[in-house]
Amino acid sequence: MNTIALFGNPNTGKTSLFNKLTRSYASVGNWAGVTVEKKVGTLRDKSALLVDLPGAYSLHPLSLDEGVTSQFLIDEPPASLINIVDASQLERNLYLTVQLLEYGCPMVIGLNMIDVARGRGIFIDEQRLSAELKVPVLPIIARSGQGTDALLQQLVDLPSKDNKTKRSFRLDYGLIVEDTLLTLAAAIQPTLPERTPQYVRWVALQLIEGNPVVEQYAYSLLSPDWIGQQLESCCTRLAADSEDSTPAEYLRRIRTQWITHLYNLTADHSRAGSRTLTEKVDAVLTHPLFGIPIFLFMMFAIFKLTFDWAGNLLADxxxxxxxxxVSSGATSLLQLLGASTFTQGLIVDGMIAGVGGVLVFMPQIAILFLMISxxxxxxxxxxxxxxxxxMMEYVGLNGKAFIPFIIGFGCNVPAVMAARTIEQRRERLLTILLVPLMSCSARLPVYTLFAGVFFARHQAIVVMILYVLGMVVALGLARLLSNSPLFAREKSFFLVELPPYRVPQPLSLFRNTWEKVKGFLHKAGTIILAGSVAIWLLSHLGMQGYGVDMDHSFLAAIGGVFAPLLDPIGFGTWQAVAALLTGFMAKEVVVSTMNIIYHAPTIEGLGAQLSHAFTALQAFSFMVFVLLYTPCLATVSVIRKETQSWKWAGFSILYAVLIAYILALLIYQLGRLLGYT
Known part of the structure; x- marks a missing residue:
């Protein structure tokens, strides 16, 4: 089956188009960095596979996710391309278009967001644009699906990649560059006899431009020293003949001049307004004085809705x-089937109580996911x-690092992966290591349980304090680590796409929320279920066999080993330690463990028992420890994958436990000195 690749700048609607053309669902967001690795789906007519690649402004990668695009063109050459461009930002988007046209693969351009462009008074002549670029250009609105059927049909009608009669796109880069291109192409072509001359020219162009992915590819074909000599000669001749300091700058200038000319030919922006609605709203929401207070107020409103206004009623x-x-029905059915006492206890008191104790908090999690979406x-x-x-620059990062932090409020695993969008290696590594300090949704059941028992009148405020505390600790550590020898300073820059404000689509919100809730339910049916079974068995097995008193069980013995270490921070009991140890699998298992240990039939009953086991100060210290201590197993695994090092994965565990202990110790001991209980 043929492969069609989907390219475009960040936040141009690629993933929305991918969903429409494949009838699949991938996460969509009105911000750059949603897609950090390629996604594959089958077209609706089953004619080809469609690959959604990370957004890129250029084929010259600045970050790991952008490197995926160039690598894909080399390793998995597609049969055809779709280049989706933002009609309201056409001039900027066309730079990537030129590079894709030079690749020489059959291509169709999806002119997306034409409604936004027209709303701004920008009108594109699609036919003239198509004639100049020598490829089909179709106006679409990817969010609603308008024009996608025509685009799908156009893909079927595209000429094959081997069609020699197809008109090829070519820019003239001047005598010096063209001579170098001929020399490089003549040497590369014999090593790639199956590839077209235009593809070979593209490889040579990317070499001159300094694309590191293509350089590694070319070095496997030809002598690196010979390539270096040709590029150095080109650079020397250009420096003497033009004002550009590097060949890459020269190529950019030639392309940019041509794109500006093309844009003036094909776009009418004479009716464009002086100030858009987005700019007017941004004057308030991004105000240097009022912007952050507005953001904090919005967070407070979200937590208020989640914990005080709607979540608790549904959870009850x-x-x-x-x-x-559910529990009584399961008990009756098991008794009817003649199940043993052991089986009844395992299913009702272990599985149902353990998993059910976490599912109770699903409404709060769903509401929070909906608000984030x-x-x-x-x-x-x-x-x-x-x-x-x-603020991020002050601590040694840049604003783009804040995107993984925000994603971490949902789940730390995709948040760690989202750090691929950060260009600088040092800042990317720092972000990966600090993301686990963000309060993911897995911690919400713990917060909701303890805040509901000990801070019933101020649940939203207490939970917001925990979220903000995680952010403050992360920023403080970023400042500390960025000045350490482990993280040498690099030149940093901040580039972020500011998309127009849009009214969220109900279907998109529902899908986005459902995908996240589905992940939570999947975890409940796998990790939490397995953890609940293991916890129940450990709490009922001891040296004397099955049925021992829980205080003499294996679970109590394991917890008792570490309990004295946690006594200075307020919860040196084997029950608390056992819950924290099992939380390494997934933070939700902390609640499952407590539900099984305290044998509580309801969350209200569990809360009543916790009110006797903890004081308010101990409860807050416990929540802070859960916020900061070791990342879950899945997060540690993805840190290892992204950093390619067990050293950094281990460091993420050790420093988190240390920070959690120190902060919980300060809170508990200072609280006692001040007379709080």
């Missing part, structure tokens, strides 16, 4: 359902990174 209903009909789809996410850039 689910708790009543699990503790009542709303922020993403509206376009506000990119503005938050802009607001935070000055």
């Amino acid at each position: 209903q689910i708790d009543a359902l699990i503790a009542g009909p 709303l922020v993403e789809d509206s376009g506000y996410m990119a503005r938050i990174t802009l607001l935070m850039d000055r």
